[in-house]
Amino acid sequence: MDTSSPSAFVNGALLRRFIGQKVRTVIQVTGSEIGSVVGKSTDDLQIVVRGSSPPSPLTTYLEVIGIAESDNAIRAETWTNFGNTFDTQNYNELCKLANGEFKHLFI
């Protein structure tokens, strides 16, 4: 068991706190090209995800685990389709709590 390299739950606004570190987020896919996917974060900011082999086909919601490259870009290591129905508001609140009051349970 190891907890030395967690991936923090982030929304668009929290991404900038973790530049260079491992993060996880869920985006609503708005477009994709070869090697990158563009989407809307759970707090309505645009996020660009780069990296090889995103799943195909993509569902509406996509979870990305990877390294935060900038305040709006992630280099993906793992992609997971989260389906076409997902409560983004709940996820957004989870991101805030997991980096706030309950941070010690997560990172």
Place this chain on the structure above:
Amino acid sequence: MYGGDFDGNAAFAGGGFMPSQATTQAHESSSSLKNRDVRTLLPLTLKQLSSASTTGESNFSIDGVDIKTVVIVGRISRMENRITQVDFVVDDGTGWVDCVRWCHARQETEEMEAVKLGMYVRLHGHLKIFQGKRSVNVFSVRPVTDFNEIVHHFTECMYVHMYNTKLRGGSITQDTATPRPQMPYSTMPTPAKPYQTGPSNQFPNQFNDSMHGVKQTVLNYLNQPMHIVSEAGVHCDIIARELRIPLLQVKEALEQLSNDGCIYSTLDETCFKSTANA
């Protein structure tokens, strides 16, 4: 005789390899009821699991509660099928842990066949420690199909942590006056032992007790059974009038209680209801 209480110990003691058997039987001599109380089912993050304190090979505790069965939701990041077991690693974003699922019966093998590398799963198991290394002996693995379950799991981890540290912690002082086993939070509360805090602090005769602050007084008021069953909650004006506390103070207390997760607003931001169970 059939139809009686299900006794997990009796059922499991019948056969098979149950490493915790010896310890549970040792406890049983004192009181089987007590034994049942400590059989917890705790949703935990792996960060919490790694920080759980231990006194021996399989005795762990966190937030003052003994850990028996744990619930973890995470992604399978490594997997290896062996003849009698499946070894895998689960990563929930807060950390990773080695897991083993022994497969003897066909049902167990079939359950594991549905689980693939990269999948999100919800698993139930026992935390083990061997040569200082923690791992989970898993007895149920289910693929996550609705991904809201992940959010729900972590929300529940936070709730249970708060329940066991703050709410339950608050009632310990009362227990010293009238000692009785305190039911730790479990995701399967039985109707006979609801997991709300001690009922003795919920009645109006304590309203003017100077020991309680405004917050406690307001919470006691909202914890009255008649208010717990009301769907709409209670308007802050009514609380202020009934308790003869200035509205401003009541509002401040309500806000704090709401932030603490003890109450929530119902129809609008003026009506409140306790989060305690009806």
